[in-house]
Amino acid sequence: MEKTLAELAEYVQGTIVGDGTISIAGVAGLDEAGQGEITFLANPKYRPKLEQTQASAAIVAPDVECSGLNLLKVSNPYLAFAQILTLFSQKFHPPAGIHHTCQLGEEVSIGDLCAIGAYVSIGNHVRIGDRTVIYPGVVIGDRVTIGSDVVLYPNVSLLQEVSLGNRVIIHSGTVVGSDGFGFAPVGGQYYKIPQIGSVVIDDDVEIGANVAIDRATLGETHIHRGVKIDNLVQIAHNVVIDEHSVVVSQVGISGSTKVGKHVTLAGQVGLVGHIRIGDHVMIGAQSGVTKSVPEKSILSGSPAVDQRMWKKSQVSLLKLPDALKRIRAMERKIQELEEQLQSLAESGNE
Template sequence: MKKTLREIAEYLGGTVSGDGEILIGGLATLDDAGEGQLTFLANPKYAGKVATTNASAVLMGTGGNTHGKNAIFHATPYLAFAKLLTLFYTAPPPRLGVLPGSFVAPGAKIGADVTIYPGASVGPGVTVGDRVTLYPGVVLYPGASVGDDVTLYANVSVRERCRIGNRVTIHDGTVIGSDGFGYAPDGSSWYKIPQIGIVVIEDDVEIGSNTVIDRAALEVTRIKRGTKIDNLVQIGHNCVIGEDCMIVSQVGISGSSQLGKHVILGGQVGVAGHIKIGDNVMIGAQSGVPGNVEPNQVLSGTPVMPHREWLKSSTLVPKLPEFRKTLSALEKRVAELEEKLAQTQND
């Protein structure tokens, strides 16, 4: 597929600088792009590379220096480039139907234009929407439901009665609706608390590989619309994750915690149970969240504190051995002065 620079600019809502009739057939980085390709500049740190790139055109922020290159100016070039990647390289998956070697239980409801690969298993009472793709090893347990335009990659499990919305993508090895980690003390042992709730994944959610979202003990663990969850994330039972959140790899969220809208958790953040994090909160990587967090804050550290305070504190840690030596010397000096003062008073 080839498009003129002007057509691309119109598609993105940007403006052309230079020859709008040149043809663009692909995208590449500033370093690797060649003739007939479009590159992009999102970070001003690399602005000097615009002068040396071999690309036929550059997508950049409004008012940037083109160095004489053909260009598209756009208010958000990174987002615009992502949309072009979708336009040029993302094709709809083939619709192959229910392939031999897959299992669909009698009574399961299967929508139109689906692809169910060999090794996938659809249990009794399951509902699968239109244009769904189930790759090998996917298991939909009895009573689960999957909306339209959903892609479940290899070895995804959706447990009993859990619900997946529309336009959801779940990557390899993820488990939706495993039992929550609930046990009651029974003398010196533990009695398993039956986990009879479900998980609801709302529309436009994407979940990475090998993530686990536990079913609720009684009601619903809910991932709300538009949230994006990375690989290797653990979300405990009865949690509610708000709309448009971003949860990065190896985050652990304990049971019954709630996140507001547009919360961002950096890698390896740990969230205690039964707490609330307000809207628009950002928490830095490897932080620990032991209690409720008010909205509209940027926090880091364990326990979390305002990010700027954490930055100041963290710069002191490497200096602690030096501070200890200084403090020991001061203590010794003070002791000597006190001894001399006592001798003077006795004289």
């Protein structure tokens, strides 16, 4: 595929500085791009590389100038890069059809133009929408509902009574609908609590590789529209994650916790159970959250506190060794002064 720079500018609603008639056949980074490719500058710290790139054009912010290089100026270079990359990306999904090794249960409904790969196992009373792609080794349990334009990569497991919306993407090794971690202690042992709820995943959710999303004990575990979940995340029973939140790798969310809209949980964040995270909250990497968080808060640390306070504490922490040296020196000086005073007092009594 080739597009002129002018066509790309129209596609992303940008303006051109330079030659709009040049042909663009691909997208690459500042270091790797060559003739016929377009690159992008989203982070100002890479500005010097713009002068050295061999790309035919670059996507930049409106205030960026670079003589000798064709520029496509947009208000959000990173978004425009993503849009143009989507335009040029090639999808190599398998062709429509059902592989002869696929195992189908009873009363399975499969939409038009679906591609179902080798050794897929589909249970009873399953509904699959149009144009859905299911890669080899996927396991789909009984009474599962899958929307249209869904992609399930190899070895995904959707256990019984899971529901997926439209345009959901789930990467390899993820398990949706495993039992929640529920046990009642009795006589020094643990009695398993049946997990009879479901998991509901709404439209436009993407889930990374090797994620575990547990079914609810009662009711549902619910991942709302537009949520993006990275690899190696644990989401426990009855958790709710509201629209357009981002959950980064190795996050653990304990049971019955509610996460609001547009929340960002950075890598290795841990949330205890039965708390609420307000809308537009940002929680820094490796933070441990032990209580509910009001909306628009920014937290870091373990236990998590306001990020400004956490930053100050980290600066202070680095100064502790020197402070301890000064304190010990002052203690020694005080001890010397006390000994001198004691000696003077004893001399005065003689």
